[in-house]
Amino acid sequence: MSTSRRNFIKKAAVGAVGVTLGSKVNAMSAKSYSNIIGANDRINVAIQGLGRRGGGFKEPIVTKENNVRLLYLCDVMKSQMDKANQYFGKDLDYKIKLEGDIRKVLDDKDLDAVFMSTPDHWHTPGAIMAMNAGKHVYLEKPCSHNMFENGLIVDAQKKYDKVVQMGNQQRSSGDSAAIIKEIHDGLIGKTYKSTAFYINTRGRVPNQTKAPVLDGLDWDLFQGPAPRREYTHNTWDYNWHWYGWDFGTAEMGNNATHELDIARWALNVELPQQVNVRAAKNQFLDDGWEMYDAMEARFTFADGQVIEWDGQSRNGYKKYNGKGRGTVVYGSEGSIFIDRSGYEVFDLTGKSIRNSENEETESGLALGGGGSLTTRHAVNFFETIRGKQELTSPITEGATSQAMTHYANIAYRVGKSTLEIDDKSGVIYDRKAMEFWSREYEQGWKPKL
Numbered sequence: 001m002s003t004s005r006r007n008f009i010k011k012a013a014v015g016a017v018g019v020t021l022g023s024k025v026n027a028m029s030a031k032s033y034s035n036i037i038g039a040n041d042r043i044n045v046a047i048q049g050l051g052r053r054g055g056g057f058k059e060p061i062v063t064k065e066n067n068v069r070l071l072y073l074c075d076v077m078k079s080q081m082d083k084a085n086q087y088f089g090k091d092l093d094y095k096i097k098l099e100g101d102i103r104k105v106l107d108d109k110d111l112d113a114v115f116m117s118t119p120d121h122w123h124t125p126g127a128i129m130a131m132n133a134g135k136h137v138y139l140e141k142p143c144s145h146n147m148f149e150n151g152l153i154v155d156a157q158k159k160y161d162k163v164v165q166m167g168n169q170q171r172s173s174g175d176s177a178a179i180i181k182e183i184h185d186g187l188i189g190k191t192y193k194s195t196a197f198y199i200n201t202r203g204r205v206p207n208q209t210k211a212p213v214l215d216g217l218d219w220d221l222f223q224g225p226a227p228r229r230e231y232t233h234n235t236w237d238y239n240w241h242w243y244g245w246d247f248g249t250a251e252m253g254n255n256a257t258h259e260l261d262i263a264r265w266a267l268n269v270e271l272p273q274q275v276n277v278r279a280a281k282n283q284f285l286d287d288g289w290e291m292y293d294a295m296e297a298r299f300t301f302a303d304g305q306v307i308e309w310d311g312q313s314r315n316g317y318k319k320y321n322g323k324g325r326g327t328v329v330y331g332s333e334g335s336i337f338i339d340r341s342g343y344e345v346f347d348l349t350g351k352s353i354r355n356s357e358n359e360e361t362e363s364g365l366a367l368g369g370g371g372s373l374t375t376r377h378a379v380n381f382f383e384t385i386r387g388k389q390e391l392t393s394p395i396t397e398g399a400t401s402q403a404m405t406h407y408a409n410i411a412y413r414v415g416k417s418t419l420e421i422d423d424k425s426g427v428i429y430d431r432k433a434m435e436f437w438s439r440e441y442e443q444g445w446k447p448k449l
Contacts, residue, residue, distance in 0.1 A: 102114075150406060
């Protein structure tokens with residue numbers, strides 16, 4: 001490495017907050033265990049964000065054996081709160097408090113934990129607010145909107161010493177955990193590549209048009225950390241994913257997070273040294289979708305292993321055995337396909353030699369909802385708070401996988417097909433790319449410790 005390049009890395013590392021993500025830590029420290037609530041005590045929770053994911057937490061919360069009380073339902077849209085209140089309330093024998101402002105919810109000293117399922121731009125700032133208020137956090141993916149936040153959320157967990165579970169729920173799949181352990185033990189020999197994919201048939205997205213703010217929507221609070229802008233039709237209801245980078249993280253943050261995490265787990269790697277990206281908007285060229293709808297990415301790691309990503313958001317040809325999403329792991333002695341419903345092992349001739357049989361109910365492509373993996377993931381969160389288990393997806397692990405999605409998005413946004421990365425510090429060698437390390441924040445909203 002040249003002296004100038006080495007000096008650049010040193011300066012970039014000093015300028016980036018909390019970017020070292022490669023090390024692993026225990027789910028909770030000894031200090032945490034001394035401060036947790038009693039194992040037989042009830043856990044009081046709130047849900048922030050009551051859209052497509054919010055309802056997925058119903059089963060783990062209302063199941064009496066889990067000893068959880070839902071204190072608050074929180075959303076910036078009043079109709080969402082009313083709808084969720086009816087949905088949860090019919091299975092509860094007590095009244096749930098409805099509150100549109102999460103800051104007021106966090107002021108409640110009786111609250112122990114928050115489920116955060118807001119739009120992406122709220123995740124890290126909201127989680128840090130919750131930890132600062134003394135709450136544990138179940139944080140939906142993506143755990144961060146950008147690389148600055150990606151390091152900050154890890155630092156915040158360490159500072160506030162709270163349980164932070166990332167919502168990549170396949171980490172709580174018994175089948176996935178079992179087969180990945182076998183991979184690590186040499187089931188298919190030496191691994192060298194994993195291909196993760198997501199294929200969907202998302203349709204035309206409305207072009208943005210200025211519109212009055214909907215009745216019951218707190219548009220200012222919806223924007224939260226993002227720079228203020230005029231409201232456009234239907235932005236609040238899912239289409240914020242595709243309307244630029246103020247709120248969303250494109251399909252990489254939205255869905256690639258899940259499968260790339262499984263691929264990284266299976267190959268037992270940390271941060272990549274290089275990312276190569278080919279991405280573009282290819283379908284419905286005149287609609288309101290503002291970023292790529294197809295991306296192919298290749299992540300290369302220090303030991304030569306490779307993770308490939310094949311994401312096709314709006315072209316439904318299922319070229320991987322008819323599956324819409326999943327992960328293929330390649331080794332010197334065979335290969336394995338893993339998805340939310342189980343796994344299948346193949347020998348070098350491509351012959352299937354073993355598969356799992358389970359009754360998982362987690363949907364692969366449907367929007368929102370929950371299922372058996374979400375329930376198991378949430379229960380693991382509760383039991384870790386009680387000191388009975390360790391997190392299946394501590395934020396240190398989640399953020400390491402999340403970094404891959406940010407690197408790919410940065411490459412696309414900066415217009416570079418290849419980026420070189422320092423796999424120890426996480427920083428990118430390209431100065432122009434480092435301009436996308438963070439983002440512009442509304443005054444007073446930039447997250448900090």
